[in-house]
Amino acid sequence: MAYNPALREHAANEVDEQRIAKGLTWRALAEHIGRPPAWATAALLGSHPMSAEDAEKVGELLELSPETIRALQRQPYRTADAAMASDPTIYRFHELLAVYGPAFKALIHEQFGDGIMSAINCNVDVSRREHPDGARVVVSIDGKFLPYQWGA
CATH class of the missing domain: 1.10.260.40 (lambda repressor-like DNA-binding domains)
Incomplete structure (x- = not known):
């Protein structure tokens, strides 16, 4: 099917x-x-x-x-849904990456070298932290570093 x-x-x-x-x-x-x-x-x-x-x-x-x-057992297609990007919470993640994405990349390359953080082999957690200015959302992403391996 x-x-x-x-x-x-x-x-x-x-x-x-x-x-x-x-x-x-x-x-x-x-x-x-x-x-x-x-x-x-x-x-x-x-x-x-x-x-x-x-x-x-x-x-x-x-x-x-x-x-x-x-x-629930079927292999999904993992494609972006343009309509979903306008959801305020999801939009803020896009905004976060637009602002901090280049810095994340620069810091990863500085600390690990030429490569990427895997989204396939990662752990993600969402938690709440109380703060005097209001509750904080804590999103942790623990991704495996994959160095680029250029052909010989």
């Missing part, structure tokens, strides 16, 4: 509806399958394929349809 983004979107919507109906947090779902919260949330929203075991566990907990359980 060919990739169908509508299946992934339907699955993500069913997961979220059932999660809310059952009063569960994303973190609780992640703990249920023994995965990091950011990874599990991304998978349940359609950005990562889940193992059959993990999809079945979540499916049972949330009483998901068999179609949704299968959709």
Whole structure:
């Protein structure tokens, strides 16, 4: 069966509806399958394929349809959605990279050499930190450094 983004979107919507109906947090779902919260949330929203075991566990907990359980296991296409970029939270991440991206790159190259930080092999965490001026969002990205290897 060919990739169908509508299946992934339907699955993500069913997961979220059932999660809310059952009063569960994303973190609780992640703990249920023994995965990091950011990874599990991304998978349940359609950005990562889940193992059959993990999809079945979540499916049972949330009483998901068999179609949704299968959709959670499919390899996604990871393409940018232009409409999503206008969401205020997502837009701020774009803005952050527009402002700090060149500095991140310069600092990575200064400390590690010519290469990149892998988004494939990384750990991501989102947490809250109290601050006198208001709660702070803390986003941590722990990515593997991959040096460029130029052909000989």
